[in-house]
Amino acid sequence: MLMSNDEVTGRAPATARSRGNVLDPHLDRYAARTAGMTASEIRALFAVASRPEVVSLAGGMPNLAALPLDTLSTQVARIIAEDGLTALQYASAHGLPLLREQICDVMALEGITAHPDDVVVTVGSQMGLDLVTRLFCDPGDVVVAEGPSYVGALGSFAAYQAQVVHVAMDEHGLVPEGLRAALRQARIAGQRVKLLYTIPNFHNPAGVTLAVERRAEILEICRTYDVLVVEDNPYGLLGFEGQTYPALRSLDPDNVVYLGSFSKTFASGLRVGWVLAPHGVREKLVLATESATLCPPTLNQMIVSRYLSTHDWQGQIKLLRESYRERRDAMLSALEQYLPPGCTWTEPDGGFYVWLTVPEGVDTKAILPRAVAAGVAYASGTGFYADGSGSRQLRLSYCYPTPERTREGVRRLAAVLESETDPARAFDGMGSRQLRIPAPRTR
Amino acid sequence: MLMSNDEVTGRAPATARSRGNVLDPHLDRYAARTAGMTASEIRALFAVASRPEVVSLAGGMPNLAALPLDTLSTQVARIIAEDGLTALQYASAHGLPLLREQICDVMALEGITAHPDDVVVTVGSQMGLDLVTRLFCDPGDVVVAEGPSYVGALGSFAAYQAQVVHVAMDEHGLVPEGLRAALRQARIAGQRVKLLYTIPNFHNPAGVTLAVERRAEILEICRTYDVLVVEDNPYGLLGFEGQTYPALRSLDPDNVVYLGSFSKTFASGLRVGWVLAPHGVREKLVLATESATLCPPTLNQMIVSRYLSTHDWQGQIKLLRESYRERRDAMLSALEQYLPPGCTWTEPDGGFYVWLTVPEGVDTKAILPRAVAAGVAYASGTGFYADGSGSRQLRLSYCYPTPERTREGVRRLAAVLESETDPARAFDGMGSRQLRIPAPRTR
Numbered sequence: 070m071l072m073s074n075d076e077v078t079g080r081a082p083a084t085a086r087s088r089g090n091v092l093d094p095h096l097d098r099y100a101a102r103t104a105g106m107t108a109s110e111i112r113a114l115f116a117v118a119s120r121p122e123v124v125s126l127a128g129g130m131p132n133l134a135a136l137p138l139d140t141l142s143t144q145v146a147r148i149i150a151e152d153g154l155t156a157l158q159y160a161s162a163h164g165l166p167l168l169r170e171q172i173c174d175v176m177a178l179e180g181i182t183a184h185p186d187d188v189v190v191t192v193g194s195q196m197g198l199d200l201v202t203r204l205f206c207d208p209g210d211v212v213v214a215e216g217p218s219y220v221g222a223l224g225s226f227a228a229y230q231a232q233v234v235h236v237a238m239d240e241h242g243l244v245p246e247g248l249r250a251a252l253r254q255a256r257i258a259g260q261r262v263k264l265l266y267t268i269p270n271f272h273n274p275a276g277v278t279l280a281v282e283r284r285a286e287i288l289e290i291c292r293t294y295d296v297l298v299v300e301d302n303p304y305g306l307l308g309f310e311g312q313t314y315p316a317l318r319s320l321d322p323d324n325v326v327y328l329g330s331f332s333k334t335f336a337s338g339l340r341v342g343w344v345l346a347p348h349g350v351r352e353k354l355v356l357a358t359e360s361a362t363l364c365p366p367t368l369n370q371m372i373v374s375r376y377l378s379t380h381d382w383q384g385q386i387k388l389l390r391e392s393y394r395e396r397r398d399a400m401l402s403a404l405e406q407y408l409p410p411g412c413t414w415t416e417p418d419g420g421f422y423v424w425l426t427v428p429e430g431v432d433t434k435a436i437l438p439r440a441v442a443a444g445v446a447y448a449s450g451t452g453f454y455a456d457g458s459g460s461r462q463l464r465l466s467y468c469y470p471t472p473e474r475t476r477e478g479v480r481r482l483a484a485v486l487e488s489e490t491d492p493a494r495a496f497d498g499m500g501s502r503q504l505r506i507p508a509p510r511t512r
Numbered sequence: 513m514l515m516s517n518d519e520v521t522g523r524a525p526a527t528a529r530s531r532g533n534v535l536d537p538h539l540d541r542y543a544a545r546t547a548g549m550t551a552s553e554i555r556a557l558f559a560v561a562s563r564p565e566v567v568s569l570a571g572g573m574p575n576l577a578a579l580p581l582d583t584l585s586t587q588v589a590r591i592i593a594e595d596g597l598t599a600l601q602y603a604s605a606h607g608l609p610l611l612r613e614q615i616c617d618v619m620a621l622e623g624i625t626a627h628p629d630d631v632v633v634t635v636g637s638q639m640g641l642d643l644v645t646r647l648f649c650d651p652g653d654v655v656v657a658e659g660p661s662y663v664g665a666l667g668s669f670a671a672y673q674a675q676v677v678h679v680a681m682d683e684h685g686l687v688p689e690g691l692r693a694a695l696r697q698a699r700i701a702g703q704r705v706k707l708l709y710t711i712p713n714f715h716n717p718a719g720v721t722l723a724v725e726r727r728a729e730i731l732e733i734c735r736t737y738d739v740l741v742v743e744d745n746p747y748g749l750l751g752f753e754g755q756t757y758p759a760l761r762s763l764d765p766d767n768v769v770y771l772g773s774f775s776k777t778f779a780s781g782l783r784v785g786w787v788l789a790p791h792g793v794r795e796k797l798v799l800a801t802e803s804a805t806l807c808p809p810t811l812n813q814m815i816v817s818r819y820l821s822t823h824d825w826q827g828q829i830k831l832l833r834e835s836y837r838e839r840r841d842a843m844l845s846a847l848e849q850y851l852p853p854g855c856t857w858t859e860p861d862g863g864f865y866v867w868l869t870v871p872e873g874v875d876t877k878a879i880l881p882r883a884v885a886a887g888v889a890y891a892s893g894t895g896f897y898a899d900g901s902g903s904r905q906l907r908l909s910y911c912y913p914t915p916e917r918t919r920e921g922v923r924r925l926a927a928v929l930e931s932e933t934d935p936a937r938a939f940d941g942m943g944s945r946q947l948r949i950p951a952p953r954t955r
Contacts, residue, residue: 093792094766098706098740100650100672106799130602138596146589153581157779159573192635192783192805199804203671207543224803228646229543263541297541323537336600338810340635349536356549360667361642362635366809367781 102208105227124478126465127446129273129421131333132396135388137380144375148368156368162359164190164343165367168374172343175377176329179305180319183345189354190365194303194330194342198266199225200357201299201326201344205263206231211255214266215243217424217453217462219273219301222266226455231263233455240415242279243267245286252294264299265291270314271304271420274453274464278419281314288321303330303342306386308419309394323347331373333421334386339369393421399472400465400479407483409490414465421468426461428490433463436489445481545651548670567921569908570889572716572864574776575839578831580823587818591811599811605801607633607786607808611817615786618820619772622748623762626788632797633808637746637773637785641709642668643800644742644769644787648706649674654698657709658686660867660896660905662716662744665709669898674706676898683858685722686710688729695737707742708734713757714747714863717896717907721862724757731764746773746785749829751862752837766790774816776864777829782812836864842915843908843922850926852933857908864911869904871933876906879932888924 148156163169169185176183191197198221206212208230214222216235226233234255236247248265255262265287269279279287291298300317308314318327330342346354358364376382400423404414411428425447427433434449448466450459465482467475591599606612612628619626634640641664649655651673657665659678669676677698679690691708698705708730712722722730734741743760751757761770773785789797801807819825843866847857854871868890870876877892891909893902908925910918 093790095740095790095793098648098738099796100646100648100653102650103647103796106796106803108799128602133597133600136596136600138593141596141600142589142593145592146585149588150581150585153579153584154576155781157576157579157584157781159571159775159780192809195806196804203543204546205541205543207545210543221803221806224799228800228803295541297538332602337602338598338600340805340807340809347536347538350538353542353546353549356551356667357671360549360664360671361639361804362783363638363664364783366635366783366812369809369812 102228102230105230106224123441123444123446124470124474124481125446126467126470126475126478126482127448128469129466130469131337131421132389132392132468133336135385135392136336137385140380141372141376144379145372148371148375152371156371158367160364160367160370162364163355164188164365165370165374168370168377169343171374171377172329172345176316176318176327176345179302179313179316181316181327181345182319183322187345187348187351189344189346189351189358190370191342191344191358192362192365193332193337193340194301194328194344195221195225196340196358196361197328197342197344198222198299198301199228200354200361201264201328201346202226202229202231203357204350204353205297207261209261211260211262212264212266213248213251213255213262213296214455215268215272215275216456217274217450217459217464218266218455219268220448220452222301223453223455226266232260234262235454235456235458238272238275238277240277241283242269242272242277243283243287245283245290248287249290252290252296256294262294262296265296266299266301267317268301268304269317270302271307271417272422273304273420274422274448275424276415276417276420276422277424278314284315284317284320288317288324292321292324298325299328300325301328303328303333304420306334307390307393307421309390309397310418311387311390312418318345326350334389335373335376335382339372341365341369341373390419393419393468396467396470396472396475397423399475400467403476403479407480409483409487411490412486421466423465423467425463425465427463427486429461431486431489432460434460436485439489440482440485443481443485445478445485447482545671545673548673549667566884566887566889567913567917567924568889569910569913569918569921569925570891571912572909573912574780574864575832575835575911576779578828578835579779580828583823584815584819587822588815591814591818595814599814601810603807603810603813605807606798607631608810608813608817611813611820612786614817614820615772615788619759619761619770619788622745622756622759624759624770624788625762626765630788630791630794632787632789632794632801633813634785634787634801635805635808636775636780636783637744637771637787638664638668639801639804640771640785640787641665641742641744642671643797643804644707644771644789645669645672645674646800647793647796648740650704652704654703654705655707655709656691656694656698656705656739657898658711658715658718659899660717660893660902660907661709661898662711663891663895665744666896666898669709675703677705678897678899678901681715681718681720683720684726685712685715685720686726686730688726688733691730692733695733695739699737705737705739708739709742709744710760711744711747712760713745714750714860715865716747716863717865717891718867719858719860719863719865720867721757727758727760727763731760731767735764735767741768742771743768744771746771746776747863749777750833750836750864752833752840753861754830754833755861761788769793777832778816778819778825782815784808784812784816833862836862836911839910839913839915839918840866842918843910846919846922850923852926852930854933855929864909866908866910868906868908870906870929872904874929874932875903877903879928882932883925883928886924886928888921888928890925
């Protein structure tokens, strides 16, 4: 005798519902903006990265190993013991005054002159980005961004129903002529372009840096088309030769909103970032911060402030740069050594990432499960585009694993790519190694 | 000879601008939602509260004096020294698993049975509220809320362009018949009511608690009208007799989103709160969290988790309750002793606030500057309504000042009110004290 599912489980049959569905009865209640919220790659990657047998070249977790944990431990203990009633209490939404002054000193390293009043402390620069989007983007407004662009930014733009138009980069970063063409086209189409979102230095995920001689031109184009520039600069102090570039904000203070972060230069888990904005925008940002979180965590701001005032933080950044350079070198040499022909990649001179293009016919999202099964994870390219591009690209990060692990990860990835590009070899794992020409690199 | 302003200052005349205005050239660029962002009362109050000569009965800052700072200092030092690479690193947007389990234990005190998977850790419950609004409210959607309601909630609703419809409370909290009428009327008007936002316990700012026998009825009304309930419960464990009430969430798990916070029971400056949501909603919340902040601060979650697992946190809450009860008593006796006739107020049996109605003809917002000049600050009533009501009301908090300061603050407030209600006395500060009937109280 056949039994219904409900009889088998002994549960009462589900009653008919007037709305939603059985999986989520609230389905008809959500705001329209939730349609753009899809399970993010970041999240999936965290899960994968946590499996110890997998070499994760996927995440963007900074290397904290060089942090002076004992000193920090003592300092934080003192903050709580001596200033606990302040550190554990609400504070202003604007951010602690001393920290905002210190942030101005940090930004001065990239040529920025700013008043602490115009700095707003945020819960990581992600929150800054989210709130700037909130302030400027009505549904349907356009944000122009590099293609590829930071996955977390695309998430924020989607959450506010902004449309993203990608502009190509080359080895010198965003291409001014491409930007001009995109803005011209948007104007003809009657679209309202609100923001240029750009990561000028050591781009995530592309690994390239906007050439200095392009910077003024890009700012001029944005002024011509009445577009506000959002400069996202978490990696600017992580140039491997200690080089820095003039911030876009330093060249056009009135038309650039600058996003900064201590996540890559100090400690990501504290979630302390900031926005430097023109005066009127800054006032609205403080209001937006209040309705988002009331205020950023006080203790965390005090920890960063104490660290900046008592520790040789620039020396610490130098250590970080050196460790990332060593890791970058390990990745590049492994790519050179192991990757099959037909692959190209960028060679970053700072930051965390290499952007890899695989041979035609290989879909990086489709083969990710195979890569994970082979013990390596990466971020497939489509996550970095709002328009479905990127299926032949992937992002590799060298920031977190040791150089040895990175080499091993690239070796595993190469094996997967090799079996994908040569179908015969997929069934012949023992095949002899073919001679290969060094892969061309995008420079 | 007359000189123009520019000649006097020696500055070049301002050039004509194609957009915005001189104060904020970005004015034409903002999203429509910014129209609802106005300088918040919270912010103005922080500035006032920081002047030492003013007794601030305005803010909602918890009393941290009883916190075991030395123990905390040692614990946090240990977290950083031993677990720093985790504490200072990114983590999942969902929140640390152990903390989410412990949060379920905290909620069990108010009758909630929940799975840790359905808890999302947020940067204070303010962020939970902001993200829940983001998930559910399209512009023009209606949120029904008590009148008065929490000022920070009104800010979030405005940021998402939701309309707020207030429903009256009496001494037993939200009036079911008023809720039913409001929902019926909204339906007739073709409005889409998405949420009931309610603070059932020790209401901010009203100081009243929703009667237990009304709870099922209110949930039933919301089901009937297909409205999701958002239960905001930061004060639930701060009943002065140790009493707790069944959470709305415990009575209707599928149709209530619950917001919790450690700001009032542990440390507001850590900004750790949470949302307990039905499964499908929780998944979307995690996505929304990612685009808002990537993840809540890891260190802060570990501090709360360690505190809950090593400290007698329930004993600590008992201490807090006792200190707040003493402060509440000081405020009520001072109100009784000093206030002029024609004032009425609520008598809270938990939480932080008394809601005061002043005699007809007195505008609490208009006289606030005079009160501050007389050395006392409060939150005027209009900030707690989206519709301009509340000009005869004000909120007094007894949570932060000592009982002596509270008494002094009420004495100063009474003098201001007395001079406002008796115009003759405004010019006769030395007038003899009139005999007064004890003020009627709303109970």
